[in-house]
Amino acid sequence: MIKNIITQLKNKLFLVAYSGGLDSTVLLHQLIIAKKTIPDIKIRAIHINHNLTSFSQKWIKHCKKYCEKNKIPLIVKNIFFDEQINNTEEKLRIKRYNIIYNNLLLKEVLLTGHHMNDQCETFFLSLKRGSGPTGLSSMSFKTMLGDKKIIRPFLNKTRKELEFLANYHHLNWIQDFSNFNTNYDRNYIRHKIIPELEKRWPFFLKNCFRTIKICQKETILLNNFLLEKIQNFVQSDNSLNIKTFKNIKKDMCTALIRRWIALQQIKMPSYKNIECIYDQIIFSRVDANPKIKIEKNEIRRYKQSLYFIKTQPIVKNTFLFWHKKNNKLFLPNDLGYLVQNDQGISLPKPKKSELINIRFQYEGKILILGRNKTRKIKKIWQEKNIPPWLRNQIPLLFYNDDFISALGVFIVDIKHKNKETWKISWQNDLKPTNKKFLFY
Structure with missing residues (x-):
């Protein structure tokens, strides 16, 4: 089973999500068997300790012992979580996958032991949330975690089939008793709903799996159609x-x-x-x-x-002084920095008595250099095609309380008495979300 998947993938590096439970134990064991006939594959395992039970250290020892016996490198990572936070299952899942992603090597494929029962449980959870065909598609055999692959080899196998394999090979696995706590939605479906359905309809799991496959195919067809259609609506920005x-x-x-x-x-x-x-x-x-x-x-x-x-933090009330104008002035909110150099915009030079300061908000009318009539700054932002969410991200240069420039956008005509000039560059990663923005 695993050997065929490895051959099809043409991959050499595998990381197993190894909890020590039934499914991940069978998965790791199958890989160890496969390595005997495909010796050039490299296998590692990762165990995530959620620190939610007093047995967690015992489980780590179990996983280490099995991996040491089979010469499998094991990564052990900890999650410390506040159980008072709502939606614990989802938050833990997100944390778990972030940790795994950060430990995946280049071209390494993640293998998980999800099986048909897990797939059916996910289907019911999606029904509970009122999901459409995409949600009802549940888990895919192959998917992406960022830019890394996840393969779930056991999705077409039931838990009973994995138990048979485990017993046949005399494997020992961890029994996590929290999996019997029916206060968790997934456990309630696992222990209260599915067994009753299987009593009534013995082939329910396999039929559920078939429905999921149909939803997956329909979703792929729809997405392909929409992907072609949406090219007419998505713009260059x-x-x-x-x-x-x-x-x-x-x-x-x-x-x-x-x-x-x-x-x-x-x-x-x-x-x-x-x-x-x-x-x-x-x-x-x-x-x-x-x-x-x-x-x-x-x-x-x-x-x-x-x-x-x-979503950006609010910086409109931020007030920065640039006392040492020969040094860079770093801006908040990852907005880059200001620096005096020859590539910058030419502005009236401040007098020695004037305090150079940067703000991110201004209300009222102003006269732009080259114009003969004042306008509200809101109208000028609109004229320059600057959307509302970027307006409070642009540094506004002041000398004392005199508004000098919205850097990179416009210069205010204030008839500054100093005829000397200096040049300021705003170095930033702020990406205009409209190709028509008139940044200088």
Whole structure:
């Protein structure tokens, strides 16, 4: 079984997620057997200790002993978690996969022992959440963890089949008694729901697995169709053009929004959130500034496009003094730094008595250099195509309380008496989300 997978993958490096339980023990043992006939493969194991039970140190010893016996390098990592936090199962899963990802070597494939029972449980959890075909597709045999592969060789095997293999090879495994705690949703499905269904319909697990496969195929077909379709809407700056969305059926619009979000490589939000994006952003007032938060990101609308942006800390009340102007001035919020050099924008030089300071907010009317009429700064931001979420990220240069420049965007005409000039560069990774932004 494993040998065939290794041959098909043409891969040499494997990391096994090894809890010491039944499925991961059988998986590791199968790899050890395969190595006897494919000696050039390299196997490592990783054990994540969640520190949720007094038995955890005993389990580590068990895993170390088995790996030492079979000459398998073992990585042991700890997670310390506050059990008072809601959604513990999901938070632990995220932490676990982050640790595993950070320990994967280049071209190393992660193998997990998920089996058909796990797949069916995931299917029921998706039903509980009201998921669509994508959620009901549950786990795939092969998927990606960032830029690394995950393979689940046992997805078409039941737990009973793995138990048979374990007993046949006289394997010992850990029994985690927390897996019997039916306060956890997955355990409730495992011990209360599925056994009853199997009593009534002995082939329920296999039929459930077949339904999942159908959902996976339908999802792949839909995604391929949408991927081709969405090329007409995704712009060069990765924004989504929604100009014609009001003339397209809602179901197609929400499907396109989902596909666009999937391109951002984050966990897919619920259908309810997608509908909120459609109802509250696309159909909000033209002059509104709507946003919807998704994890640490935001969906924002600017003019006739949707933007996916990382939520930034608020810096509009930040006030920085640049006392040593021959040195770099580092800005907050990873906004880079200011430096005096020949490549910068030419500005009136401050007098010795003037305090150079940087702010990130200004309200009121200003006169831009080269103009003959003052305008509200909000109108100038709009004229320069700077969206609302970037306006408080641009450093504003002041001498005392005199507004001198929004660096990289415009210079204020203040009739400064000093005829000398100096040049300032703003070195930053701030990426305009509209190719029409008029950054100098």
